[in-house]
Amino acid sequence: MKKRQSFFCIALLSTTLVANVFAGGTIGTSTFGFLDNVINAVALLLRGDSCPVRQCQDCRPGEEPDDNGNCRPR
């Protein structure tokens, strides 16, 4: 009985803690995956015709699918 109870407790504890570890990454991320910002303020930093690509271009949306940095079609 004792063995079964302690096994049950350890299993329960382990499950809860492991779930908790994953919760930080997956649950948090997926929840906020639906809550997004849109066009970044640096959208104002436009690639003009007075500056070559490597000097002024900094279009980097990064990993966030919702964030277009200052990406503007040329």
Added chain:
Amino acid sequence: MHVMAGEKMKMNIKRRIRASKLGRFALIVGLTFLFPSPVLSQDSDLFPVPESYQVEGIPPMKKAEVEHLFFEPGTVRSNLIWDADRKNRRLLITDRTNNIYLLSSPLAQPEKLVEKVVPNSVKMRPNGQAFAYTSDLEDEDNFQLFLYDFEKKTSTKLVTLKGKDESIDYFLWSRTGDHILYIRADYDLKRSTLCSYDFQRETCFPTEMKGVWEVMDAEGDKVLLKYWKAATAQHLYILDRKTAQLTPIDEKGNSRGAFLAGVNLYWTAEGNEFCQRDPCILSMSLKSKKVVQLQLPENLLSVNDAKISGDGRRLLITGSRDGIDYLRIFQLKGNKITDEYPPFLPNTYVIWHTRWMSNNEVAYTIENIGKPASIQSFNIDTKQITDWTKEKLPPSLENKVSAPEVVRWKSLDQREISGYMVRPKWTAKKSPVLIDIHGGPQILARPLFNSQDIRLASNLGMAIIHTNIRGSSGFGKEFMDADNKEKRNDAVKDIRALLDWVEKQPNLAADKIFLRGGSYGGFIALSTALQEPKRIRGVIAEYPLISIRGMLDQSWVDEFAKNEYGDPRDEKLMASLDELSPLNNAGRWNSIPLLLTRGKLDSRNPEKNAVDLKNQLKGRGGDVWYIYSTSDGHGVSGRYVFAAIYKFLKTGTNKEN
């Protein structure tokens, strides 16, 4: 009875023991739930730091604190034009994702064709069967050329780059669409090579071209090229493909835009023998070499862009005044403007990405501070406007800010500097101020739709001033050169003078001024804070230029950069520029809180400068919020960064003096 009582007693004891065991079990189970629960709630309550970020000094942010800043992506729609398919009257468009979509007809559902490659430029093949694009997804800042085939529905890399630091920054289709012309820019060897690819082999011209060049147009054997000598010295050349000979067209003026139309070459010029000031458009016959200045209407104040229709009979010009754009269409006979078509757009928009859909239809995007970009076209003959996309905005962003106000102030040398201010619609007291300084510096901040401005204004009551300090484009050559080399500190003085202007405004809180700048704008923000130890509440420097000496030491740096910032061998100049940076001047930094971002893949500026600055300020007890992204380059942005900016500003505005 006693026996019975004794038995009962035994059974009660057993029950109690069992109950006690159950109680202990329940207690353990309860404790099991009780103890991890705070951990569970702590982790799930916190706004997650992306795995690719390493952060220092940023206090944990609760989701409840920042989640109201964000909204579902489906609640906003903003579309821009990549290019037009004139053959089939359809458009290649993008949205906030920077993917490439096909829009087959007005208001159709966009079809996603290419995703996640973040193209720099997309150009449709004239026959409408394919398009080419450049992307540096594989290697930061080294763009490669790809072809998307509509029939195969796949992308193919066209050219293999073998140089140490080679990039295809510019390309275009031949008029017939049977080949692509492009520039192989070798930043290591400091030279450009014009090449063509006909889908069987690559042919490169032996013409030696030092520095960075752009291929602008091609017709027959003539290829129009631009040499990026300096921001105000963009020189034009024609390369003859038969002889590989390079002929200068304009080596005196600043030629921002140019195109070929039949036997004529057109270009916008400033500062040559024909045109002293913008706006000016010149035309040259390629046969007689005779140059004519187009007679533009007197009320045309500037030329942002000029494009000619396929039949050469109509000329489209976009320009702007105080941040509001106009799109005007003229009749062209020979190389003379004969008439203007009546205006069809209200003067309330920023206009982007104009494209001739046909000889009588123009496509363009319109947007302003409260309206995300949408795509329209205008038929000149029928005078009909067609909506190709409709913008969408979540209610949380609607009607939150006032129309942008143009702001003008005198700098310390009496030069007029301008910008525009976004303010919350409703505010009861003095607004804290966020001064935003753009990068470049040769670009122009215009009042585009900007959800971050709206959220900062509506949630923190902030007034955001977007500045166009000296060095910005749009104000002429002299203004753009007014910050070069030893004059760099004059650009800092422009922001310092703005602080004086803010102090005089009754509804702005001069004791709560924050600076924000990305790239070059970050340098000016840092330098201003160094020189204004008491008037700045906080600095947000996003992937900033930190040391001009350090930047000029990078192997990619070319003549263009040296014309802007100076010769790194000029030790006297470098020493004076060192004085503008907080790097190695941390003792002069008055504990102003700093939010600093840096991308690991950023090759424009040395990482050491960012790390050293962070460590020097922290070593002196400074309040430094540092975000280091291992997956980003020159540009670090995303939800976490914006949440941190919001928290940084909120903390700063709430802090007592």
